[in-house]
Amino acid sequence: MSFAIFAPELIILITACIVLFGEWFFKPVDRVKEKRGRNIGFVTIIGMFLSLGTLLGFKSTNFMLMESFFSSDKASFYHSFVLDDFALYFKAIIVFSSILTVLISFKYISEKIRNSGEFYSLICMATLGGMVISSANEMITFFLGIELLSISSYILSCMNKEDKKSSEAAMKYFVVGGLSSALTLYGFSLMFGLTGVIDFPSLASALGKLSQAPQPVSVILIIATVMSFAGLGYKIAAAPFHMWAPDVYEGAPTPVTAFLSITSKIAGFAAFSRFLQIFTNDLANQMIILIAIVSVITMCAGNFLALVQKDVKRMFAFSSIAHAGYILIGLIPLIKGNYDDFSSVLFYLTGYIFMNIGAFGAIMYFSKHTGSTEIESFAGVAKKSPFIAFVFSCCLVSLAGLPPFGGFTGKFYLFVSAVNSGYAWLAFVGALNSVVSLYYYVKIMKAMYLKDPEESIKWELPNAALTMAAIISIVGMLALFIMPYPFLQMAKIGF
Amino acid sequence: MIEFAVKNAWLVALLPLLSSIVITFLTRKSPVLSSRISRAFIFMALTLSSLICYEAVNDIDYVLQNSAGSLRWFTSGSFDFALSWKVDAVTAMMLVVVTLISTLVQLYSREYMEEYIHKGYSFSRYYAELSLFSFSMLLLVLTDNFLVLYAGWELVGVSSFLLIGFFFEKKSAPYAAKKAFLANRVGDFGFLLGILLIFTYTNTLNFDVAAAQIAAGKMTGGVLTLAAILTFFGAMGKSGQFPLHIWLPDAMEGPTPVSALIHAATMVAAGVYMVAKIMTIFAQATFPVLWGFNALDFIAAIGGITAIMAAFIAITQTDIKKILAYSTVSQLGFMILTLGMYSTEGGITPLGYTAGMFHLFTHAFFKAMLFLCSGSVIHACHTQDIFEMGGLRKKMPVTAITCLIGTAAISGAPGFAGFWSKDAMLDAIYEGNMFLFALAAIGATMTAFYMFRLYFLTFEGEYRGHGHPHEPGWRMKFPLIFLAIPSVLIGFVGTPWADYFKDFVHYTPVVKHATEHAAHHGPNWIVMGCSLAIFTVGTGLSFALYGKGDLSKSEALSLKMGGLFKASLNKLYIDEAYLWFIDKFVLAFAKASSLFDKFVIDMIVNVVSWACIGVAHFAKRMHSGNIQQYAMGVIVSVLLLIFAGTNYVYIAKQLPIYWVWITIGLILAVALSVLGYFGNLFKKILDSK
Amino acid sequence: MTLTLYHYLVLAALLFCVGVYGVLTSKNAVRVLMSLELAFAGVSVNLVAFSNYITPGQLTGQMFTIFIMTVSAAEAGVGLAIIFNVFKNFQTADMEKISTMKW
């Protein structure tokens, strides 16, 4: 058995263990807690970078020595864990997004969270969960990956222990998450009952055969599908399973919100993409319609409810719901088996990292100084910190899907894939929704630029990590717009 | 020299433009220099046009062959729009009239406007605008295509606008300027459409070619008549024909020399000139469109109405310039009426055409002179109300005599220029339509009456004003005297016995076609008798009422006439009707559409956005904060999706696929929000316990 | 009347639904947790039944159940920790009171 394919995960796991005892390791070195927190963060980032490097190494050396590697059931862990291009790409962006999330959270964590070692450790665990999902090829691993991600997210949401909101958020996340897990499991169990298998490839072929089955079977299949869909939809906060999201995003510590809205969402989509492969034939068609309708509801719910929000974090919850809606469009080609167009999802997710990292970095920075995440409290911040405000605006513009940023290219590519799959109306709805979204994104810009600050003293400059994250974010967004081709090539993966 | 002038006829128009440009850009700061430059340039233009006219009189064929020229202006598609010009007899005549009167008026203005210069008005601006006007008028006159004609047409409107509004700090002057421009624009609207019609059908803008095309049958029947009538709208606007005459009296707000030049002699004649110039088109527009009227009928009717209406109004006016203005309108009405005459054979009477042109020619001199006289009087008395004048003959003999000559001329005193031209016109109308003849006769009588009324009230009797009026300087006197000569003598070029003018004018290719078959006929003694009678009656009445400087008789008469007097004094309430229409319809409609824009169209936009926000405000209640609410939401959604999914097979058979799902999605959304709402309700019930 | 798969499925469904009902209606956070456990138990019964009837001898379902048990235990542990935290901050475990964030 070759454990080498676990290398990225193992590195993350080791990092998790190291930083878990980080407080203890670094105590002799750094007596100041803040510094210590930062150093632990560095270790986390280094570990994650190693993991990312391993992933890229896999990709570049064409690690798919699959011929020999998957020659036996044993060597491939009976296909429960695969390492195809899809998994590699998802893992890479999951780890990358985690790195950026950690990068923007240094300050916040060392200031507000007591147990920074545990915090980073949990972040690593959650990332690990996401990576497991990306590679999972059977229900149990899949489910465990989701739970690994979910449970660590519950804990992370609760990390501001003195904060009422934080614990409330964790509670909400936990209860809804638990119920959703139960639903998913029930759906899985029905599928298992119908087919007798739990690994996705066999499931796909079995369900393919079943799709011609007489009516009662197809009905129970629909029930199973919908129930599993509910659980996965909850993970990406797709309406109507999104209701937890705003409260949790609002209550959770901001780095965790960033993590939930980026890494967790990407992992959710990894899960979705993995899961959707099991649908073929007639079932696929029904699934497409289900996804289309859910994506419309999600887009609309996200965008419309975001219109009336007053809290930036809460607004970003709805924004991320809306984006889940857009991305869901891109899953349609996946079900159709058009993997070229599916790369739009990967591309969009890549862009989504850059946009949200910049935005959450800015939110953290601003809310630290204003002491609030209300939009109104951001009034005139552009005068106090022009650079971060500029980056934030760029991110918002990109989120709204306007050029010259990656958000535009990504969204355009998503719509392209929708039209290509014969769902032009979906692209149209998406485009109209982007217009609606423009309203609330612009509202933030309005607060930042058009309003006058209460006092005009300039704030201290953002720390190096945040600056770096901001630059990465803006450069990334621009790069995705100006030369999207390399990224598209990368995202264009074979299964 | 003559050859140069003929071959470079465009120079006549260009010279004033040059002077305008030089004044605007170079000598703006020095008024006297500006005036000199302007006068020099216009004098050069006068010289050139005199040479052209001389050559035209001598050898019209030479002029016709050598004066034409064309420049490509722009190309659209494969059609070249050209700046083209050509001198024919009418043009040659107009060139002289325009440049001559321009020259005289510019000279006159040098003195007249001096007092305004001291008040801070820019002399340079005045002369630049005058030059611009001369250019526009000459452009209009010189060209031989519709587009440039239209351009010149507009440009004279603009310069007229500028000059009327010269005293821009007054409230009335800019108002009058705007009114003039707008009234002209109404006419131009029709003119433009007429041109477009002709252009669309004949695919040319050249007068001659268009006429030929029409003759060739490219444009016939109702369309042609319509085009002719629409084109005539332009003339109605520019020449102050009913119902677009309202701007002309108001235009007297401009400086008096301007009135003399633009609103008496040249620009207002442009309409008449235009109708004459494209007479062939009118002549062929014989298809009756409305109640059996064709284009010329329409023209004649409008002219007749205008002539008598304006004369009627002029009788009671007290403002010296307004009287002259209405007289101008009336005289223009005569010209138009005459132009609209056609013989019973269906062709155009050459007499109508030539008589109209002749009156245009003579009228230019004596009306310009009358205006200049009035300017002299106003200059002296600082008022325009003739009831505050009187007895000025003793104080201003030159002005009085020239004014008398002008009055005699316009009233048709035998031997004076006006007599011959009016006689020719009446002759033409007599040939055409007796009813209109009667109308014209009455109008002419009224002309004699009110013109002498003006003369008597101003120059005879006792002085009723304040101050000490005196003769103006030589710059103002010279034009008066100079114009008096043609006012007396010029008529002799067109006597019924030796109608040189007719021979000259009708030798114009444009109208040649229509007029060549017409016979040369001698004097019509009946008409001449009528003319004499008209003059006698009008003058006599006027003398009886005002001759002795005693106003009581006229006041008594006016009281006796009551309604008629009031109607005349208030200009038949036409202005009021216009204002009422504009206020109650145009502006009201504008305001209504503004409200419509604000409260309907814009409101729809706003309502959409409010609706979005409103929906969001409603739907956000589903996030009630209660955890179990959310859990319930998940369960409900799952149930609904299951329900939809399991029944979709059945539903899909009847309905198109998307609609089912969209409906289900909507139901889901509504259910969720209702659930959220009721969840909240439950909470309230709970709280109340 | 012999025992069939359906007997077990009905039992599992009942257990699951009772769990869901509990999640929806319990005022106390701990009871919500208990209800969740019930729901998981329902799923487990389902899986074991399928395992026994559909893939006899293969034990796939049973393996699944073992992992579900693990996860549910972990979830219970974390859930209780969260409930403690909530209790510390709110001084109550009343689900209804844990709703300061809304709209």
Place this chain on the structure above:
Amino acid sequence: MWKDKSFLIIFGVFSSAVLMLLISLVFGSVGLGKDLAFYFLSGLIVSSAIGVVTVPNLMHAGFLLVLTFVSTAGIYALLNADFLAGAQILINGGAVTIMMMFAVMLTNSSKDTDKIPYSYEYRFVAFVLSGLGLFLILILRTLGVNFNLLGGQMVSWAPSSWAIKEPISVSTTELIGKMFFEKYLVPFEVASVLLLMALIGAIVLALREKDIKEDLIETTEEIKELEEKVSTK
């Protein structure tokens, strides 16, 4: 003490649990009264589960939860899952429920909450949704479905048959142990990470602040103070 209701319940629960186990094992091995055992156990499961979600006292609910789990273990046993049955009793019936009990006691939940339940209307809606809606859909749609449509086609070493098979009797423990280290190695490892994570998480969340507070030096000012103290000494 004997009159205490809770003691009675505890006693009742445990005794019946043991009884259940015995009955199921006996009946199962004999192969006679499986039906009887199933109906008995499921009756117990359902009634105690309903009890869990409805009884006013949370302590009682906890005990009923134990009963449910133990009875479920019986069901597992009926389904030839002997290892699972044992694990169920140990993990769920023991550890998890005991944690619940602790939680109930620590949060004083049995005293104040649940005295005022959700309104009748709300519970009715919930009942309709879960009890009628979900349950009926699950039941009605499940009954009559031939779950073994694919039979053994997908499973290489299972006998293929269209009929619903009777449970077979094999001891599963050994097999499960093997599978953990072969086919289910990855999930096994992930599960271990998950447990580790849950452990960390639970500790982090449950740890009192004051426990970790004292030996922390918060800011640079404090360090300076300390240094000053040292230098003055």
Place this chain on the structure above:
Amino acid sequence: MAVDSSVLNSLFLTLIVFFPILGGLVQLALPSSSVAKKIPHKVALGTTFITFIMSLILAMNFKPSTDPSSVFNFQFVDKFSWIPVLNSNYHIAVDGLSLPMVLLTSLIMIVAVLASWKIEKMPRMYFFLMMIMQTAVYGVFTSLDLLLFFVMWELELIPMYFLIGIWGGARREYAAMKFVLYTAFASAFMLIVFLGIYFNTGTFDYVQLVQGSKAFANLGMGIQVLAFVSLMICFAVKLPMVPFHTWLPDAHVEAPTALSIVLAGVLLKMGSYGMIRFGFGLFPDVMSAKNTILDLSFWLACLGTINIIYGAFLALAQTDMKRVIAYSSVSHMGFVLLGMAGMNANGLNGAILQMFTHGTITAMMFLFVGVVYDRTHTREIAKLGGLAQQMPIAGAFFVAISMAGVAVPGMNSFVSEFLVFAGSFQNHPYLCALAAFSVVIGAGYTLWLNERVFFGPLPSAWRGLPDINKIETFSVVLLMTIVIATGLYPALLLDIINPATKQIMMIMGIPA
């Protein structure tokens, strides 16, 4: 200044398009101490001036097509692969249709920069945004790739939002938001149509689309009409066409003077440019369909006429000086629609020329509103009056501008309006006649405004107002020179435009 065209051909147009952004980046790099010395202003002026010179060089080296058989005359082509997956290129070039627009943009931007000479609030940011907008506008006018066009189209949104939102008037936030949402809403339609075109033909390239499969030509009239109408809605909002016009007055009233100039002068032209380029180019069958019930040219003429008349009446009813001119823009842009509806060379030439003329003239109008507002701090017409006594030069210029506004000969608007009428009269005489009545109403509101603001007695409040300064004079003289030069000799522009028009006619299959 003719330069060897082979030198110019490579990347010269790209340089023009992106030069403003370079200038904008320089703005960002300026130290804050430079603001006091108006360095940002000067840098911006320099940038716009250099782009202006470059576009003049471009225009001088542009060779109008003489080949009667070719339907394209794209010159200065820059084409690089951008997103090969989507078969989308960076493909820009100019032809007779876009060159006047590029020139107009260069010109208007100079005036806009000069008009913002008094900006003291964050000038570096201001000019940065303005320069981005300039690049976007250039991009719109030169893109031959649908995707690139769309990108440039959207790129202009956010700078505009900030420019109105930060430097605007009292209700700026509302106006800016309305502008952004309206335009973004409209571009959603365009996006979908472009996507549809891409999937039907597999290319975003305009040239290929016109030469090969014309967008939806293979899909039947229904789909074509649908796509065409969707595309038109997008452009109609920008144009703006009644009933999608209500963002315009708000945006104009709240925008700073320079922005109003750019908005009216250039941005509105994007809509009409798109209509002509893509409406005519990609949907020739729809546009020229006469046999169907859906005679689109008729509807276009209807809408154009409504625009003209309705806009004119609205302008008549306004009490705010800027609103009058904003609505006059609506009216004047209607001529572009009407000209297009003519479906012949005259109409189309008129429409394109009208785009240019309206750009120059309305820019001056707004400049003067700015002049008046700067001095009196009010735009209420009722409060103004007699300003010509205090500001004689301004008064004189405003009269000239009004004259240009009412299409007096000698001004370029005369030619364009005449061509529009001449063109549309052939197809839709009655509608054209109705529209032609605007020569009266248009003169009405323009001269009335003129009268009420500059003429008549001077209220005592406005005594001692300074006349227009040198910068403003320079701007207005610059524009007025262009207006008169192209008015006296329209062939300057029409010789460039006319070949392009003929080519469009050829695409449409109509003999020019």
